[in-house]
Amino acid sequence: MPTLDTDAYIADFAAFIQASPSSYHAAAEVARRLEEAGFERLDETAEWPAAPGRRVVVRDGAVIAWVQPASAGAATPFRILGAHTDSPSFKLKPNPTSNSEGLLQAGVEVYGGPLLNSWLDRELELAGRVATVDGATHLVRTGPMLRIPQLAIHLDREVNSKGLTLDKQRHTQPVWGAAVDLDADADLLAAVLHDAGLATGDIVGHDLLLADTNAPARFGFADAFFAAGRMDNLSSVYAGLVALLAAPDDAAHVSVLAAFDHEELGSESRSGASGPVLEDVLVRVTAALGAGEIERRRAFASSWIVSSDAGHAVHPNFAERHDPGNHPVLGGGPLLKLNANQKYASDAVGSALWADVCRRAGVPTQAFVSNNAIPCGSTIGPLAATRLGIRTVDVGVPLLSMHSARELAHVDDLAALGAAVSEFFASA
Structure with missing residues (x-):
């Protein structure tokens, strides 16, 4: 297949990231782009068409989209790219406004497992959704508004020798205003909602998270x-x-x-990989094609899931933390992720599928396996495979600084993943 234009891919990827500061924005942006390209947006409460077509469904922060060919029948298999829309961050608490030492702060709780120190001294925004009394939900984002300030070295002389230790409650609450500039009853939610044209009294719920507002950037030798x-x-x-x-x-x-939400929390939600969202869609698609339970199981038995989630490139300053025999590097191609304890779902058959996909796409691939002394994370792969019984392989781009507020990749790896997934959908 033709090689993707790396420069165009990266430029548009950067635009996609900037449009997607929360899982809810990411799902909406995927749906928006697909609808612009002719996909039909379906409502889960409505009847779905049986005819061939290109369709998309959004459930909260998850989005499922598919291309159903004219030849599809009751036992036609699926080729599924599984991913997730959420990232480690901080989520706004109820009654979030506080006034401490003349500064207004936002009450937040840790979402997932962020590298806490990487969120310090950055211009942050609140992004996500709010629910109003009329039952509607609205996407909102503030732009640069908050910051988690670090303690000056003059007040912590041993920080460079003994390391930085952050208390998740006391040290991670961002500032967003000076009390001297605001009324005594200043309220963070009111400030957030003002630009969205919503009254604070109309709000009955919110799912708002912090996001870094710094734009994506290419840099280094040859960019x-x-x-x-x-x-x-x-x-x-x-x-x-x-x-x-x-x-x-x-x-x-x-x-x-299939882009799920809540992976960073364990995926146990109605829009997570342990929940029913993908199965709900697949059951409805097969039912519209005339499948009963036996035909559906036949379709699942001949289907594949490529569970794609970022993995670790070897860190040059901490090489001993990686497996000594497998050192995946930035620029070496997407990862095949393996784990003997099924933290990843890859096996020999899945490895062969991924090797063939990458060969057809003309991109390199490299293996990732954890150091035995360091616990391995997991992905949506084993969860989706367990729920559906569909063969699954775990892959992803190598990163440095994973779970930082700002992660690092090689542009060739990002474009190569796009090319490999395109081949996965195109090949027999």
């Missing part, structure tokens, strides 16, 4: 490095979006992008 927030795991969501837009209408399978 080979790419730095941005939320590449874990918008790198995979975007690769799946690009691939689905290019997916053929005459394939022998149904091509699916």
